[in-house]
Amino acid sequence: MDSKSSILRIENFHSTHLDNKRDIFVYLPPSYRYEKDKYYPVLYMHDGQNIFHPAFNGYSWHVNETVDRLIQNHTMEEIIVVGIPNMGAERSDEFTHEMEGILHQSDKVQIKPKGHLYEAFIIDELKPYVDSVFRTLSDPDHTALMGSSRGGQVTYHIGFRRPDIFGKLAIISPYFYCVDPLTLEETPVYHAFSKKQSISKIWIDLGGCEGTLVMEKHVREVAEKLLDLGYEADNELIYFNDPGAEHTEKDWALRLSSPLIHFFGKKGKECSLSLHGSEEVGLTGPQCRLNPILVFESGFQMSLLRTTYEVEDHRILDVLNDGTMIPIKEGETSVTVKYQDLEATKSIRVVNAQKERVTLEMVVHVPANTPEDIKIYAWFPLMNNRGNDTYSNQLQVPLHAEFAYQISREDGSVEVDHTGKPIQRKYKALSDSKIEIKVEHWS
Template structure:
């Protein structure tokens, strides 16, 4: 299970670069500043085909490279101009959606001063957004908006005050007598509790779904899923990760805090857990063992549930109202199988169908033309949310 974290995330580091290797006959010169640029910054730029052009001021540098994806693998080598700036364009178009990237300047790792930073790979990374054809579902639109607030909660098990971000739906403040279901939504490896709101636009996805009448309003809680010290570097650091301390934080500290401080419906039929990548593995390890707390389970690029998994959990068939599994289409290109090398691979689609034939509410979703990346997970949340808490 731990090795699977590393394999999935190593693949994600290559996702953006892999698409960039697809040859295109002509690069259109209709580049525009990225939507994630810092105010007043012209670069990086994106064209209508999904190519990205970078320009970095570094007059004393000897070489500059841009690397895309978690971990910053691969790279676009930039060329120096007479004015001391370094410019380069990706070899091919990138997949639609959000991508991390970093600069390598004379062997040192830096962020692009032209764009905003997002926490990933256990560090703040630069970010680029390739406009998606279906971006309306996570766009900032003229609809009623919920609120995302930071909360600090005591954690006796870790001896700290820990942080979570809580989304409350648009009618939470106005309807003071109402209580709401809760989704506990986990980030991926190397990310933190800011990821789902910043990179994932979870709040905007929910605002738009609720405004369209497609989802029941509910609270989302996002907290840091790492409780032991994972050093920056390769995903191999996950070998030291232990789920038990985080399970204590979640079950014994955070959930009781949320139920005290917010107007929740504090029973399993109104509580869900889901996560992307490592957060999906955390969900699979925790939620089925605590069916007294969770009735809805979602894995976004975070593994699969087989009929054998279900049969090992007493009460799963009766108590779990939804088992949701999703992947990006590029993650399933190897015959639809997922799993680390050297270990038995599983077919998540076949597993989902087996659960459905056995009478469980099993939903399998594939995001078209995406890999282990945030557009996959944005779309997964869009598909998952309307299925929750349907009394």
């Protein structure tokens, strides 16, 4: 008996609402072929061309591999996964709703919002087709929606607009604010809903190394607003701040199992607790929040939104139950977080002052054969210093922000080593600094 999963391609699926066509990918679980009377929950995923297959950057979510593994380990039930590819240049339009609070006019790209049409395409055209062709459990309790970046933004909006369709939402590294990398001007691109909906499970996360593209304060802002609407912390609403994770498919793939288990599986027993976050906070300066991460036997990970902290010396520091540190006077003390029989401790220094932003100066030396006047980027544009083969710029960076970046050219070439392998660099904003980079080779 063949007990392997399979991936089907539905070619040129037409949308009347959007007047376009795209292929649709459908993952069918191992038992689908032979258990003819069995019906399955369905997970719909945006950017579907990247979830089973490599993206333009060579990375994939490897959704089929993760789902196969969790099913084989009896960690989650069998599901159907529907991948909805984006339409390239139309992605930003389709993933943006025209709603109060979404200031798309100030976004970094020109947008003509088609979010309502994309929503109608999924609900009125794609889902009825999937439910008619495949053996699905079609009610909201068995229907989930997942997306990352702008796909996280559109998941949030579609999900809270249509809880009668989607009862489970996975909002991955969501693009809730547009932040100008040079001016740091912040523009909201999400709508704040005013009423709790009948959504049974919400997952919302981000990586700690997404720079100003996705910032912890913005994602946490939305999570806190959802808690204010009445969603139960650490149960109905699960939040995860993944330290060191970048804004790429490879890192989304690494934490994919957690939202899948939240929706369709069993977490098992708690097995470890760790405490992350800044080790230093200023009497004046940016607000700092601790990040307690709870890990389960199944591999499920989450950041505790609400818990109890014990501070050794309350004359120096206090910590709220949401992890916010309240500095009182200069000094050093330990903070302990507890969850049932588990605990973790971290030493925190309180200093007089911290700057909200640090100054970064970057100088990039390029090969002599670099085309004249071509534009060069880190995560921000660099200016050509004519006559000496260097590009440079200076900017302000939020304290503690972490970036993973490449030195790249506007024609798509990137910095590579002598073997042709792309070089990826990291930067964390801790103090004023100057970075000098010598590019030996372009791809």
